Amino acid sequence: MDTxxxxxxxxxxxxxVAVDKISFSVPKGVIFxxxxxxxAGKTSLIRIINSITAADEGSIEFFGEPLIRMHQQKIxxxxxxxxxxxKMTVQDQLEYLGKLKGLxxxxxxxxxENWYSIFGMEDWGKKKIQDLSKGMQQKVQFVSTVLxxxxxxxxxxxxxxxxxxxxxxxxxxxxxxxxxxxxxxxxTHRMEQVEEVCEKIVLIxxxxxxxxxxxxxxxxxxxxxxxxxxxxxxxIPPLEQENCQTNGNGQNIILQFDDIxxxxxxxxxxxxxxxxxxxxxEILPSINDxxxxxxxxxx
Amino acid sequence: MNKIFIIxxxxxxxxxxxRKFWLATLLGPMILAIFIVVVGFILGxxxxxxKHVVIIDRANLFDGSIKDQANFYFSxxxxxxxxxxxxxxREYDGILYIPVISGVEEDQVEVxxxxxxxxxxxxxxxxxxxxxxEIRDYKLKEMNITQRQLDQLSTRVIVRTEKLDPDWASQxxxxxxxxxxxxxxxxxxxxxxxFIMYLIVFINGSMVMKSVMEEKTNRIxxxxxxxxxxxxxxxxxxxxxxxxxxxxxxSWVLLIPTVVLIGNVFFGFExxxxxxxxxQRTGNISSDDMExxxxxxxxxxxxxxxxxxxxxFVLFFIGGYLIYSSLFxxxxxxxGDDMHDSQSLVLPITIPVLMAFYIMMTTIRVPDSxxxxxxxxxxxxxxxxxxxxxxxxxxxxxxxxxxxxLAGAVVALVWISGRIYRVGILMYGKKASFKELAKWIFYRx
Numbered sequence: 001m002d003t004x005x006x007x008x009x010x011x012x013x014x015x016x017v018a019v020d021k022i023s024f025s026v027p028k029g030v031i032f033x034x035x036x037x038x039x040a041g042k043t044s045l046i047r048i049i050n051s052i053t054a055a056d057e058g059s060i061e062f063f064g065e066p067l068i069r070m071h072q073q074k075i076x077x078x079x080x081x082x083x084x085x086x087k088m089t090v091q092d093q094l095e096y097l098g099k100l101k102g103l104x105x106x107x108x109x110x111x112x113e114n115w116y117s118i119f120g121m122e123d124w125g126k127k128k129i130q131d132l133s134k135g136m137q138q139k140v141q142f143v144s145t146v147l148x149x150x151x152x153x154x155x156x157x158x159x160x161x162x163x164x165x166x167x168x169x170x171x172x173x174x175x176x177x178x179x180x181x182x183x184x185x186x187x188t189h190r191m192e193q194v195e196e197v198c199e200k201i202v203l204i205x206x207x208x209x210x211x212x213x214x215x216x217x218x219x220x221x222x223x224x225x226x227x228x229x230x231x232x233x234x235x236i237p238p239l240e241q242e243n244c245q246t247n248g249n250g251q252n253i254i255l256q257f258d259d260i261x262x263x264x265x266x267x268x269x270x271x272x273x274x275x276x277x278x279x280x281x282e283i284l285p286s287i288n289d290x291x292x293x294x295x296x297x298x299x
Numbered sequence: 300m301n302k303i304f305i306i307x308x309x310x311x312x313x314x315x316x317x318r319k320f321w322l323a324t325l326l327g328p329m330i331l332a333i334f335i336v337v338v339g340f341i342l343g344x345x346x347x348x349x350k351h352v353v354i355i356d357r358a359n360l361f362d363g364s365i366k367d368q369a370n371f372y373f374s375x376x377x378x379x380x381x382x383x384x385x386x387x388x389r390e391y392d393g394i395l396y397i398p399v400i401s402g403v404e405e406d407q408v409e410v411x412x413x414x415x416x417x418x419x420x421x422x423x424x425x426x427x428x429x430x431x432x433e434i435r436d437y438k439l440k441e442m443n444i445t446q447r448q449l450d451q452l453s454t455r456v457i458v459r460t461e462k463l464d465p466d467w468a469s470q471x472x473x474x475x476x477x478x479x480x481x482x483x484x485x486x487x488x489x490x491x492x493x494f495i496m497y498l499i500v501f502i503n504g505s506m507v508m509k510s511v512m513e514e515k516t517n518r519i520x521x522x523x524x525x526x527x528x529x530x531x532x533x534x535x536x537x538x539x540x541x542x543x544x545x546x547x548x549x550s551w552v553l554l555i556p557t558v559v560l561i562g563n564v565f566f567g568f569e570x571x572x573x574x575x576x577x578x579q580r581t582g583n584i585s586s587d588d589m590e591x592x593x594x595x596x597x598x599x600x601x602x603x604x605x606x607x608x609x610x611x612f613v614l615f616f617i618g619g620y621l622i623y624s625s626l627f628x629x630x631x632x633x634x635g636d637d638m639h640d641s642q643s644l645v646l647p648i649t650i651p652v653l654m655a656f657y658i659m660m661t662t663i664r665v666p667d668s669x670x671x672x673x674x675x676x677x678x679x680x681x682x683x684x685x686x687x688x689x690x691x692x693x694x695x696x697x698x699x700x701x702x703x704x705l706a707g708a709v710v711a712l713v714w715i716s717g718r719i720y721r722v723g724i725l726m727y728g729k730k731a732s733f734k735e736l737a738k739w740i741f742y743r744x
Contacts, residue, residue, distance in 0.1 A: 083514075083518030084519055087317075
């Protein structure tokens, strides 16, 4: 059963259509990338999933049930714009947010202890948020998001503002949560992170769904049939074709073919002509390339 | 409901744990009370320099004996002024020369006072009043009038007020008739209650507004409303701050009189009694009148239906607080972190509160004018105006109608505020216009 089944969801504010008939499903236990440029409608969609706002049209199912506000207790949400009560202590803050998610006092305290030891925050309890560094605040915010052990964790730009060490720490924690069965909806416009952690993605732009699928499949779908040949022995064939690039020390050439068979044929011709080919590979587009291509062609 | 409680508890605790709360709650009223005591002390300060005055009493007004009073020490002398002046070791500060008084017709007596330093105003007044009172006694004696006859000349008039309604007389036993003191007492009580309402509405309303703005600029609001309904968040906030307001109100009401009392005891100085003594001395009021007034006051206090008045006050407090604090919450949600932005949106809330306050002031003078009656029924004014009328025992139908309308207004305005709030807290950027606020009310969730 999928964690989320989003069907034809629309939302407008006045005349502005923020979400336009979007449908996709998020399978259980994956890290699912929700991609889109700024203002694409990601936050609007996330707010609908969080029951912060309601969709004008369409329906959402959460583990097969129609999504209702009660499901908030099974969802964790880390918004892009982070916020904590600056004057509260870490402990008070986490207990408060835990109780609002329906945890009992004792439960909350135990879990907070546990997370303190995971993130090395044991002596932070009495500190006020305003006395913590930004990275430390991020950790507190993350803990507050996962304290109630949500079935679905929505992370909006979770790594923004984190240094590489903390980014790594957080990434490992996210993967650990995924492995323990949590579904993670990962919203970002930072594509390199998507390739690192996501298995499936959707791309939305101007409120509408542009692309959906597993990362490998998407890359295959949007590849340009570019192939890179690396030559040895200081000799490269004369280049007559259009769309031809060279790079490296002038030893690499990238050519576009109709398919891999055609590329292989060309390689055989060159080898017969006596050129030394050290390596040959197909160049797949990065998600970033696909993202830019789709978003700019849309305009 | 449970979540509203969790939120209210946080709003309450975060304030109670703040040192500023205790400063405002305990130190604030104490400072004010100390201020009252000190100002009272300064205004009533008699001066501490004592004057030894020798009286040359040619009129024999004092009969050779006079009580020392108001920092004056008196003694008598038979010598003339010149003789006293020439005394080698002067043990006095001044000489008071009272000439012979020709008779009772004399409406002006000139006495001479000799001293190196001029008399200050306070001492001059005391001295004049001492001599004037002695001359009065002298004249009474000369005219063969006794103090008793004089007292009989003045007549006290008391207006008893009673209702025309024939049922009223049978229902109310002896002593139920009220004197004019009930009007004074009612006015005082009404004024106090109206003023307290006004303060609570303003101070706590803006506390709620600030708290909403803080959450919005902190951006934590998005985290919170992914756990609770915006309405629950708003109500929790209003309740938590409401309890804070109640505590502060109680602290002010209890601490100020206590500290003033202690302060007066400490300074050995009783403002009110002093004033009454002065009144007695100048002959404006006799001690019988004093006792009568105190008796009247106590018996009128007794007649006020305290249980009814206080429970109604609490109801109007709850209603007024809910209406205005939710409006303040809505305004807070519609603006960003800039307090200056709030002015134009806060104004429409401020105007009815201020209007109600001024109507309340006139209500105390004429509690049954049509302005007072209708204002005490109109829900935006009634929380401030009706408490001011309660001590004057307004008709039941007016209280009932006022409460019903207030309850309706609470539901309507809390609902409207909640609608604005739920949209406002998620809107960033420039502050909203009234047109936008109106649109937000009708946004679908």
